[in-house]
Amino acid sequence: xxxxxxxxxxxLLLGNIVNTNAAFIAEALxxxxxxxxxxxxxxxxxxxxxxxxxxxxxxxxxxxxIGGLGPTLDDITKAAxxxxxxxxxxxxxxxxxxxxxxxxxxxxxxxxxxxxxxxGCSILPNDHGQxxxxxxxxNGKIAMLLPGPPHELEPMFTHYAVPFLRxxxxxVFYSRTLKIMGIGEAKVEVMLQDLIEAQTNxxxxxxxxxxxxxxxxxASAESEGVAQNLIEPIAKEIYHRLSPNIYGEDEKSLAExxxxxxxANNHTIAIAESCTGGLIVSDLIAVSGCSEVLxxxxxxxxxxxxxxxxxxxxxxxxxxxAVSPQTAIAMAxxxxxxxxxxxxxxxxxxxxxxxxxxxxxxxxxxxxLYIEGRETQVLTYNFASSRNxxxxxxxxxxxxxxxxxLQEKNISIKI
Amino acid sequence: xxxxxxxxxxxLLLGNIVNTNAAFIAEALxxxxxxxxxxxxxxxxxxxxxxxxxxxxxxxxxxxxIGGLGPTLDDITKAAxxxxxxxxxxxxxxxxxxxxxxxxxxxxxxxxxxxxxxxGCSILPNDHGQxxxxxxxxNGKIAMLLPGPPHELEPMFTHYAVPFLRxxxxxVFYSRTLKIMGIGEAKVEVMLQDLIEAQTNxxxxxxxxxxxxxxxxxASAESEGVAQNLIEPIAKEIYHRLSPNIYGEDEKSLAExxxxxxxANNHTIAIAESCTGGLIVSDLIAVSGCSEVLxxxxxxxxxxxxxxxxxxxxxxxxxxxAVSPQTAIAMAxxxxxxxxxxxxxxxxxxxxxxxxxxxxxxxxxxxxLYIEGRETQVLTYNFASSRNxxxxxxxxxxxxxxxxxLQEKNISIKI
Numbered sequence: 126x127x128x129x130x131x132x133x134x135x136x137l138l139l140g141n142i143v144n145t146n147a148a149f150i151a152e153a154l155x156x157x158x159x160x161x162x163x164x165x166x167x168x169x170x171x172x173x174x175x176x177x178x179x180x181x182x183x184x185x186x187x188x189x190x191i192g193g194l195g196p197t198l199d200d201i202t203k204a205a206x207x208x209x210x211x212x213x214x215x216x217x218x219x220x221x222x223x224x225x226x227x228x229x230x231x232x233x234x235x236x237x238x239x240x241x242x243x244x245g246c247s248i249l250p251n252d253h254g255q256x257x258x259x260x261x262x263x264n265g266k267i268a269m270l271l272p273g274p275p276h277e278l279e280p281m282f283t284h285y286a287v288p289f290l291r292x293x294x295x296x297v298f299y300s301r302t303l304k305i306m307g308i309g310e311a312k313v314e315v316m317l318q319d320l321i322e323a324q325t326n327x328x329x330x331x332x333x334x335x336x337x338x339x340x341x342x343x344a345s346a347e348s349e350g351v352a353q354n355l356i357e358p359i360a361k362e363i364y365h366r367l368s369p370n371i372y373g374e375d376e377k378s379l380a381e382x383x384x385x386x387x388x389a390n391n392h393t394i395a396i397a398e399s400c401t402g403g404l405i406v407s408d409l410i411a412v413s414g415c416s417e418v419l420x421x422x423x424x425x426x427x428x429x430x431x432x433x434x435x436x437x438x439x440x441x442x443x444x445x446x447a448v449s450p451q452t453a454i455a456m457a458x459x460x461x462x463x464x465x466x467x468x469x470x471x472x473x474x475x476x477x478x479x480x481x482x483x484x485x486x487x488x489x490x491x492x493x494l495y496i497e498g499r500e501t502q503v504l505t506y507n508f509a510s511s512r513n514x515x516x517x518x519x520x521x522x523x524x525x526x527x528x529x530x531l532q533e534k535n536i537s538i539k540i
Numbered sequence: 541x542x543x544x545x546x547x548x549x550x551x552l553l554l555g556n557i558v559n560t561n562a563a564f565i566a567e568a569l570x571x572x573x574x575x576x577x578x579x580x581x582x583x584x585x586x587x588x589x590x591x592x593x594x595x596x597x598x599x600x601x602x603x604x605x606i607g608g609l610g611p612t613l614d615d616i617t618k619a620a621x622x623x624x625x626x627x628x629x630x631x632x633x634x635x636x637x638x639x640x641x642x643x644x645x646x647x648x649x650x651x652x653x654x655x656x657x658x659x660g661c662s663i664l665p666n667d668h669g670q671x672x673x674x675x676x677x678x679n680g681k682i683a684m685l686l687p688g689p690p691h692e693l694e695p696m697f698t699h700y701a702v703p704f705l706r707x708x709x710x711x712v713f714y715s716r717t718l719k720i721m722g723i724g725e726a727k728v729e730v731m732l733q734d735l736i737e738a739q740t741n742x743x744x745x746x747x748x749x750x751x752x753x754x755x756x757x758x759a760s761a762e763s764e765g766v767a768q769n770l771i772e773p774i775a776k777e778i779y780h781r782l783s784p785n786i787y788g789e790d791e792k793s794l795a796e797x798x799x800x801x802x803x804a805n806n807h808t809i810a811i812a813e814s815c816t817g818g819l820i821v822s823d824l825i826a827v828s829g830c831s832e833v834l835x836x837x838x839x840x841x842x843x844x845x846x847x848x849x850x851x852x853x854x855x856x857x858x859x860x861x862a863v864s865p866q867t868a869i870a871m872a873x874x875x876x877x878x879x880x881x882x883x884x885x886x887x888x889x890x891x892x893x894x895x896x897x898x899x900x901x902x903x904x905x906x907x908x909l910y911i912e913g914r915e916t917q918v919l920t921y922n923f924a925s926s927r928n929x930x931x932x933x934x935x936x937x938x939x940x941x942x943x944x945x946l947q948e949k950n951i952s953i954k955i
Contacts, residue, residue, distance in 0.1 A: 138576045140567030141747050145558050147581075152555025161553045162588055164581035166562075173577055180595070302556075311650045314612045321613065331612060332551055335691060341556070396839070402825030403818030406839045410817030411928055413893055421845035424811070424821045424837030426830070430879065434836065434849075464845065478828055509642070510668055513826055514691055 126293055127160045129185035131177060133193040133202050134273060135168035146191045146278055150271075153282060154189075157290055158298040158345050169199035171208075178209045182266050187293075189286075192273030194256040196238035202270055203259060207243035210263050215244045220257050227255070249285040253277045260289065267293075299352035300327075300343040303363055306379065306525040307370045310338045316366055320359065327356045335514070336521040337379075372528055379524050380408040380415075386531040387418045392468045392497075396422040397435055397460035399447070400474035400490060404520035420466040425456065435459035448473050450491050450503040457493030457501055467497040468531075470523050476512045490519040494530050502530065541708055542575045544600035546592060548608040548617050549688060550583035561606045561693055565686075567747070568697060569604075572705055573713040573760050584614035586623075593624045597681050602708075604701075607688030609671040611653035617685050618674060622658035625678050630659045635672050642670070664700040668692045675704065682708075714767035715742075715758040718778055721794070721940045722785045725753045731781055735774065742771045750929070751936045787943055794939050795823040795830075801946040802833045807883045807912075811837040812850055812875035814862070815889035815905060819935035835881040840871065850874035863888050865906050865918040872908030872916055882912040883946075885938050891927045905934040909945050917945065 130147050137144055147164050154161055162184060167177045174193075181188045193202035207214050221240035228236055239255040242248065249258030249269075254277040259270040269286060271278050305313060310333040314321065317340070321329050327344035340363060344355040364371060373382045387394055396406045396419075406422030409415050423434050428447055431437040437455040445451040456471035474490030481487035492504040504526045508515045545562050552559055562579050569576055577599060582592045589608075596603045608617035622629050636655035643651055654670040657663065664673030664684075669692040674685040684701060686693050706712075720728060725748040729736065732755070736744050742759035755778060759770035779786060788797045802809055811821045811834075821837030824830050838849050843862055846852040852870040860866040871886035889905030896902035907919040919941045923930045 132579075137563075138566055138579065139570045139745065140563045140565070141745065143558060143560050143563040148552075148555045148558040150555070151553055155554040162583060162585070163592070164547075164553065166579035168577060170577075177578070311611045315650065330550060330614065332556070333610065333689060335689070341551075341554075343554075398818075400825075403813075403820075403822030403837055403839070405818075407818030407822055410815075410839070410841060410891075411931070413891075413927055416841055419839075419841050421842065421849060422818055422837075422839030423849075424818070424825070424834075424839070426825060426834050427836065430836035433879075434838075464848075476825075476828075511691075511695070512828055514668065516826070 126187060127162055127185045128154055128187045128189055129181040130154075130161060130164040131181055131188050131190045132164070132166040133169065133174060133190055134166075135170075135199070137166045138168045146271075146273065146275060149275070149279060150189055150191065150282065153287070154290075155298055155300070155343075157287070158294055158296045159290060169193060169201060171201050171205055174201060174205040175208050178205060178268070182209075186265070187267040187269065189269045189271065191271050191278065194239075194258070194270060194272045196235040196255070200238075200256075203242055206259070206261055206268050206270060210243060210261055210266075210268070212244040212261075212263075214241050216240050217242045217248060217257070220248060224255050249281055251277055251281055252284070253280060258285065296345045296347055297349050297352055298343060298345045299349050299356065300341055301356055301360060302375050303340045303342070303360065303367075303371050304373050304377070304379075305338045305340065305367060305370045306336065306372055306521065308338070308367070309333075313338050313340070313367070317363065320362065327352075327359055329359065336518050369529060369532070372525060378408070378412065379521065379528065381412050383524055383528050383531070384409065384412055384415055384418055386528065387468060390531065392531075393418055393420050393466045394468045394470070395420045395460040395464040395466035397456040397469060397471040397493075398422065398424050399426055399431070399456070399472055400476040401472040401516050401520040401523065402426055404516055405470060405472070405523055408520065408524060420464040423460060431456060431459075434463065436463060446485070448475055448485055448489065448491065450493075450505065453491035453493035453503050454495075454501045455493075457495040461495045461497070468527070469493070469495040470527055471495075472519055472523055474506075474515070474519055476515050476519075478512055488515050490515070490522075492519065492523045492526055494523075494526055496530060499530075502526075541601045542577055542599065543569055543602045543604055544596040545569075545576060545579040546596055546603050546605045547579070547581040548584065548589060548605055549581075550585075550614070552581045553583045561686075561688065561690060564690070564694060565604055565606065565697065568702070569705075570745070571713065571715050571756070571758060572702065573709060573711065573758070574705065584608060584616055586616050586620055589616060589620040590623050593620060593683070597624075601680070602682040602684065604684045604686065606686050606693065609654075609673070609685060609687045611650040611670070615653075615671075618657055621674070621676055621683050621685060625658065625676055625681075625683070627659040627676075627678075629656050631655050632657045632663060632672070635663060639670050664696055664704075666692055666696055667699070668695060673700065711760045711762065712764050712767055713758055713760050714764050714771065715756055716771055716775060717790050718755045718757070718775065718782075718786050719788050719792070719794075720753045720755065720782060720785045721751065721787050721936065723753070723782070728753050728755070728782070732778065735777065742767075742774055744774065751933050784944060784947070787940060793823070793827065794936065794943065796827050798939055798943050798946070799824065799827055799830055799833055801943065802883060805946065807946075808833055808835050808881045809883045809885070810835045810875040810879040810881035812871040812884060812886040812908075813837065813839050814841055814846070814871070814887055815891045816887040816931050816935040816938065817841055819931055820885060820887070820938055823935065823939060835879040838875060838879075846871060846874075849878065851878060861900070863890055863900055863904065863906065865908075865920065868906035868908035868918050869910075869916045870908075872910035876910045876912070883942070884908070884910040885942055886910075887934055887938055889921075889930070889934055891930050891934075893927060903930050905930070905937075907934065907938045907941055909938075909941055911945060914945075917941075
């Protein structure tokens, strides 16, 4: 069975809101193993909506239309669907009674329009709003109509639409996403070219993200366990080829991986940021439970803060400059010492757009990595981009640099 | 001219990412006065993409295709476009030289594929990535191809696509966006209802953003000056009604407004963050030139950091708790004193998902505002949401609280 997701609403065409509903339904369908080849969006216009429904059914067995079920004049999805199927509209008495009972005397004009549905349809109850969902089946075509507000759509879909859809499908989809830092999408594809070319089930898809690459492996089978087993050997092979660059899987963030490594080694951490100014510590604090590990973050943008708070010797800044490997080292060591942490990251660089020189251009970033008992390391990067991309990349590479340093003794797999 | 936005990518069909690009382009087109009746999404499949292009051109004069311009095997948008227009593919030599110069010897196979474009097209430079944009015009049809990564697409669209689109439209569109914090979209709509209902030229469109509302005023006229004059009286009336809630216009961020206010009053600032952990200072550092004003940021997530770095008396934390108005005050005052700043913001709260109690639930956030010569203020919020939405909202409301406090003596307009 193939499904097309059809979003209805002029506010989407004007870009007033981002279409999170389509992503929600798409992800849910992928998990159910239901194929989607197209998504489309039309405004609150009867003719264009009927045409869009007809066009969708040229290639899809089913459409899921989102939005336009309410009582106002621009809510036209039920009428357009009825017209496509050549049926009339009727009042669903049970829904009407429910709506009247719920509204309990509160004035709300046109509220009875919520109960008007295409003739011969079935109803999906709306536990969080007035307009019910609709399923219309005729001539081998199925139209499912869902309300637009996410807090109505999501529970309705989960509780009432999913059981309906499960009955219509046979196989299950399962996927794993391997998250990679330190090599670009093009290089990843070269390194996996033979696997990608030979892919059948699971499929192998690389996705470029800011500063990283994700590889999604998706298998379909009669059960989740079988699908997992289909993915396992391919995942193992990809680990074998890319291991030190794979920092985690699925929902696990780089910061979570780093926090786990710190905890496993009984480390505490302090962060001293100049050009990245809060991005690294913010990524750590995004993870619940970081307080066990995170001593503090210091945003030492000024030289005064570097000397007063981090005890960076003035002479180092004077001799080598605030943006120098020496300052990066002194910041990392100072952060660890003054906060009594066993690990520290520091950043200092030229984020631009001003302040660059031919010797120290915009995009030059030094990252200091201190780990108790080891020599403090400095990573040097030249990120050619805008101020905020430079900052974002510097923060990510700093976090990934620490991950690699912490993993060095734990893993032995080499490319 | 009507445009269809065509998003390309299997990751969209699988719901792995939300299509923010379509909303970005849709909003930008609305601003230019360009009509869009349809948006569609297809996967990385050559046949279906060619069919989608052909279908889009049945009703649109122009398509804007997003994604699939990169060097990997599933990047097929350029080939599909070339096939639709009946032309071949060729290497754009200038782009190739640029890519080679930029990659400067770093190994990256297939990188030259970025320079392969449809014959007879023109190029939109990519200042933040390898794959250029493409404009293909033939037989009265225009296809504009843009890269998928938002940090590449957005500047390319703004700098290179907008001037092209302006030339294709006859009248001039001019717009101003008033940025509002502290009142929700529904209330804004009620407060402006008569203006919204009577709108003709300029149009008045509210956009709901995370924690804020934007009102876009768009006028069309024969010249920009005339369009500006059409907007002026409506903008004035909206300021009259909403003034203290309007923090800025157009591209100006809340952090920029705050930095301007600090500079104008010869203030310096220190930030002491607990639950927001780096988000506030990061927003300030995102603005170039903040170093004149920003003394330092301290992320004092642990109680030790609060007492050692910010000199918060242990007794205050013991008596009232780390999440308390008293601690927020002591953090703000401590940050100002220890860094010799004249202004300070502090945050302390329960970001969740754990750590909430019936007395101090998840979402409770105290914001301390210290301004030299005034009594330290505490703002209390209850943000009911997920960890990162709570943190983001807290950071925004802290910044906006400081804006209001700094503006108090400068403005006198009241709702």
